[in-house]
Structures are given as C-alpha cells and as structure tokens.
Amino acid sequence: MTAPSNVDPATGHSGSDVVHWLLNETRDQRFIDNLFAELCVRLQRAGIPVKRASLHLLIQHPQWLGARVLWVNGMQEATITRVDYDVQQRPEYIGSPVAELQGGATEVRENLERDPAQGRQHGVYRELRAQGLTDYVAWPMLHTLGKRHAVAFSTNRPGGFEDSHIAFLRNLLPLLALVSEIRMKNRLARTLLETYVGSHAGEMILAGATRRGSGTTVHAAIVICDLRDFTKISDNWPRDDVIDLLNDYFDALSEPILRHGGEILKFMGDGLLAIFPLSEPKACANLLHAVTEARQALAALNDKNSLAGGAPLRYGIGVHVGDVMYGNIGSRSRLDFTVIGPAVNMASRLEALTKQLGKPVLLSRAFADLVSGEFKLEHVGEHQVRGFAEPIELFAFHG
Missing domain, CATH: 3.30.450.40 (GAF domain)
Known part of the structure; x- marks a missing residue:
C-alpha cells in the first residue's frame, strides 16, 4: 500500500x-x-x-x-x-x-x-x-x-x-x-x-451454546398467547392482509413483553411463547404489567380494524411458573433454542382453557401466589387440565 x-x-x-x-x-x-x-x-x-x-x-x-x-x-x-x-x-x-x-x-x-x-x-x-x-x-x-x-x-x-x-x-x-x-x-x-431467537438466547449461542442437548435449568414465569379462529381468518382473507394482521398482532404483544424484561422465544404460527426469568426482580409483576399493556394495544388494534370492517381479534393467554429446561433441542443438523418442561405444558393447557372458561387470561395458583396483594385476580376454581392428574386452581386476570 x-x-x-x-x-x-x-x-x-x-x-x-x-x-x-x-x-x-x-x-x-x-x-x-x-x-x-x-x-x-x-x-x-x-x-x-x-x-x-x-x-x-x-x-x-x-x-x-x-x-x-x-x-x-x-x-x-x-x-x-x-x-x-x-x-x-x-x-x-x-x-x-x-x-x-x-x-x-x-x-x-x-x-x-x-x-x-x-x-x-x-x-x-x-x-x-x-x-x-x-x-x-x-x-x-x-x-x-x-x-x-x-x-x-x-x-x-x-x-x-x-x-x-x-x-x-x-x-x-x-x-x-x-x-x-x-x-x-x-x-x-x-x-x-x-x-x-431473542437477545439472551443469542448471547448464549454466541458464547458457544451450540451443542445439541446443551442448556440450563431456568426458574421462570411462562406466558403463552394464541390467536382464536386464525384458520378461518387465513382461509378467507387475502394473503397480504393476513400477514399484516399477524404483524400488528405480534407487535401489540411483543413490545410490552420486551419493554418489561421478558424474552420472546418463539412465534408459533399465530402463537407466542415468552419467559420472564425469576432471577430478575419483580419478574411476575412485570409479566402482568406487560399483559395489561398488550391487552390495551390489542383493544386499540381491534378498534382500528373495526373501522375497516374487520372482525375483532380474540385471543387466549396462559401463565404459569416453574423450572424449564432452556437450551438446544432438535436434530443433528437443525437445532431450536427453546424451553421445554411440564411448566411450559401447563401454560399451554391454561391458554387452551381460556376459550372453554371464557376468560382471556388465566393464571395458575403457583403464579398467582407470587403476585397476591399486588394485582386484582378473579378466583375461578379448580379445573382439570389435560395431561395433569390433579385439578389445578386457576385465577383470571383482567388487567
């Protein structure tokens, strides 16, 4: 040179x-x-x-x-x-x-x-x-x-x-x-x-957590959200409109979750999986603040869609707390960095129960005990949850 x-x-x-x-x-x-x-x-x-x-x-x-x-x-x-x-x-x-x-x-x-x-x-x-x-x-x-x-x-x-x-x-x-x-x-x-994969998972992967089966146990609050009647929407709406709707829906959910310290691990079609590690102070309270703001954003989105002649979006949110395995799972050549375990399954089952019980947000007793006194919760009794032998005591949260 x-x-x-x-x-x-x-x-x-x-x-x-x-x-x-x-x-x-x-x-x-x-x-x-x-x-x-x-x-x-x-x-x-x-x-x-x-x-x-x-x-x-x-x-x-x-x-x-x-x-x-x-x-x-x-x-x-x-x-x-x-x-x-x-x-x-x-x-x-x-x-x-x-x-x-x-x-x-x-x-x-x-x-x-x-x-x-x-x-x-x-x-x-x-x-x-x-x-x-x-x-x-x-x-x-x-x-x-x-x-x-x-x-x-x-x-x-x-x-x-x-x-x-x-x-x-x-x-x-x-x-x-x-x-x-x-x-x-x-x-x-x-x-x-x-x-x-999210910021925390990304840091772990960059630090070398790329081997299948590698991971750690995390004590966390888990939130799963799912959109109702999405199959009907995707069958009847133009493709671009469906994509725009999903993007707006995920923005309404994701931004409050990230703002309050949650980590989004996966978008699953019309669903979302996120965790709030309990190592962070006030993780459970932060999760409910995020849910409150997400519901407000979804209400605003429904108002906007109604002006264009669209039907309101309905959704279910299930929340539980427990130990999850957080790490690499998959085939030899294609891995997914995610969480698995009974606590994740429970959150998923609670989300499914929201439709049956007519309550958009359901919390397990284990989670509710961690926020008792801070938030107004509605006790909805004990209910049988698919895949679990004993009935689970549930609470509804209205934000």
Missing part, C-alpha cells in the same frame, strides 16, 4: 502508522463507529486533512435498510443514524453521492470551492459548503458476495485534497473494507440471533 512517505512534522506520524494500526492494533475494537472515528483522528495526525467523513452501510435488520456513521472534526466518537427502508424514494437519497455509488459509480469527487451552479445539485453539497468544506470524495466500499457500501471524506483545506491525499485514501479502501466487514458480520450475526 502506498502511504505518504513523509512524517508530519507537527505530529511525528505518517500514513504508514495508519496502515500498521489498521492491520495490527484493531482486533480488540468491536464497534465500527469507534474504529472509524479513531481512523479519522489518525489520518489527521498523519497529515491527511480530513475534517468530515462518513460510512454508509447497508445492513440486514428487520427495521432499517442501513446506517450512516458520521465523524466531524473534533469528535472523539462518531454518530450513527439509522436509515429507513423507504429512503431510496426520498429527495435526500435521490441524486446523492451514495445513490451514484450504489448505481455503479467508482468515485464521486466534488470541488466545493467552485461556483455551485457549475457543480452537482444536491442538498448534501450545499450542506458541505455551508460547513466551510472545500473538497469531497466518495468511493464504494466493497465487501464479499457483491455487498456494496460507501465511504466519503471531506476537507476544508484551500484547494482541496492533494493528489497524494487522494491516492492514500483510495489505497486504504481495501483494508478499511476488510476491517469494516469483520465488524459488520459480527454485528449481523448478533442481530440475526436477537431477531430470530
């Missing part, structure tokens, strides 16, 4: 110091934003007059298309802005340098000192000129399998970047692409695990 051969007299650093640092001293830095901010500071020390720099990353996340990592002169940390999926239809993207690069351009360079009427017309260039910057350059940052991101640098140096500055930054791209891809893949692995 070609680096500026001279040492900057003000700092005693050279471009080769930047290369050495990227190659040998970044292995313990997990986060791309911190790494990028330090890179920019080191570039300045090496005599590269960078005053503003940004990374534009496409990420695989259920909520965001990408992220912008922005560093500005004087910042010790970069800022991260999430980019929504609809950004490609917005004026800030259309005609932007990132759009040009994603469209196949190999370099975007703009002299910000010349008459704006003679240059590219886009808001980003007006913004850069307003900040007193004189030169802008951006390149695609290429990752494996055709993944295309972007990196941009600006300066306020009169006359802009020198040719040697541009050459060094351009030659630095493959190394920056390598170290950034490693961090992005690590973040992607974590994001995918959080998305599909």
Whole structure:
C-alpha cells in the first residue's frame, strides 16, 4: 500500500502508522463507529486533512435498510443514524453521492470551492459548503458476495485534497473494507440471533451454546398467547392482509413483553411463547404489567380494524411458573433454542382453557401466589387440565 512517505512534522506520524494500526492494533475494537472515528483522528495526525467523513452501510435488520456513521472534526466518537427502508424514494437519497455509488459509480469527487451552479445539485453539497468544506470524495466500499457500501471524506483545506491525499485514501479502501466487514458480520450475526431467537438466547449461542442437548435449568414465569379462529381468518382473507394482521398482532404483544424484561422465544404460527426469568426482580409483576399493556394495544388494534370492517381479534393467554429446561433441542443438523418442561405444558393447557372458561387470561395458583396483594385476580376454581392428574386452581386476570 502506498502511504505518504513523509512524517508530519507537527505530529511525528505518517500514513504508514495508519496502515500498521489498521492491520495490527484493531482486533480488540468491536464497534465500527469507534474504529472509524479513531481512523479519522489518525489520518489527521498523519497529515491527511480530513475534517468530515462518513460510512454508509447497508445492513440486514428487520427495521432499517442501513446506517450512516458520521465523524466531524473534533469528535472523539462518531454518530450513527439509522436509515429507513423507504429512503431510496426520498429527495435526500435521490441524486446523492451514495445513490451514484450504489448505481455503479467508482468515485464521486466534488470541488466545493467552485461556483455551485457549475457543480452537482444536491442538498448534501450545499450542506458541505455551508460547513466551510472545500473538497469531497466518495468511493464504494466493497465487501464479499457483491455487498456494496460507501465511504466519503471531506476537507476544508484551500484547494482541496492533494493528489497524494487522494491516492492514500483510495489505497486504504481495501483494508478499511476488510476491517469494516469483520465488524459488520459480527454485528449481523448478533442481530440475526436477537431477531430470530431473542437477545439472551443469542448471547448464549454466541458464547458457544451450540451443542445439541446443551442448556440450563431456568426458574421462570411462562406466558403463552394464541390467536382464536386464525384458520378461518387465513382461509378467507387475502394473503397480504393476513400477514399484516399477524404483524400488528405480534407487535401489540411483543413490545410490552420486551419493554418489561421478558424474552420472546418463539412465534408459533399465530402463537407466542415468552419467559420472564425469576432471577430478575419483580419478574411476575412485570409479566402482568406487560399483559395489561398488550391487552390495551390489542383493544386499540381491534378498534382500528373495526373501522375497516374487520372482525375483532380474540385471543387466549396462559401463565404459569416453574423450572424449564432452556437450551438446544432438535436434530443433528437443525437445532431450536427453546424451553421445554411440564411448566411450559401447563401454560399451554391454561391458554387452551381460556376459550372453554371464557376468560382471556388465566393464571395458575403457583403464579398467582407470587403476585397476591399486588394485582386484582378473579378466583375461578379448580379445573382439570389435560395431561395433569390433579385439578389445578386457576385465577383470571383482567388487567
């Protein structure tokens, strides 16, 4: 790699110091934003007059298309802005340098000192000129399998970047692409695990809990929710409407559960399985607060659907507490990280009983004893539960 051969007299650093640092001293830095901010500071020390720099990353996340990592002169940390999926239809993207690069351009360079009427017309260039910057350059940052991101640098140096500055930054791209891809893949692995198995299970898997049969016993409150008449809905509604309905339904349930410290382990068609480990303080109370908020959200969803002529969603929620086996179960090549055990079976049976008893939320006596005095519960007597020899004393919760 070609680096500026001279040492900057003000700092005693050279471009080769930047290369050495990227190659040998970044292995313990997990986060791309911190790494990028330090890179920019080191570039300045090496005599590269960078005053503003940004990374534009496409990420695989259920909520965001990408992220912008922005560093500005004087910042010790970069800022991260999430980019929504609809950004490609917005004026800030259309005609932007990132759009040009994603469209196949190999370099975007703009002299910000010349008459704006003679240059590219886009808001980003007006913004850069307003900040007193004189030169802008951006390149695609290429990752494996055709993944295309972007990196941009600006300066306020009169006359802009020198040719040697541009050459060094351009030659630095493959190394920056390598170290950034490693961090992005690590973040992607974590994001995918959080998305599909939950944050706690994801942490355990990343820590090495990948062997079939490995796991631990967790004392937890278990909540199972199921949507009523879903087969009828899916048979009679258009496919896209069914998907939208399920997504809205799961949002109404999931957000309160996560907000109150629960962990969602599984979406089962139209059902949900979550746990609140009792190692956390007030886990059972938090579960009932989550159920209360979820029911309020479902009521609001039903109101919205009724305006469109839709039938109200009905559901059942079963809650129990006990020891569950939490770990890897499945075939040799396909595993599921979940919970099993009699306590899970009991919560499932209680959910099924909600339809028979006409009570949307049923709690076992074992769970109710842990929240007695904090919440108003309705005693609904003892009932036979399929798969269990003795009748179970049940309580209804109305939120």
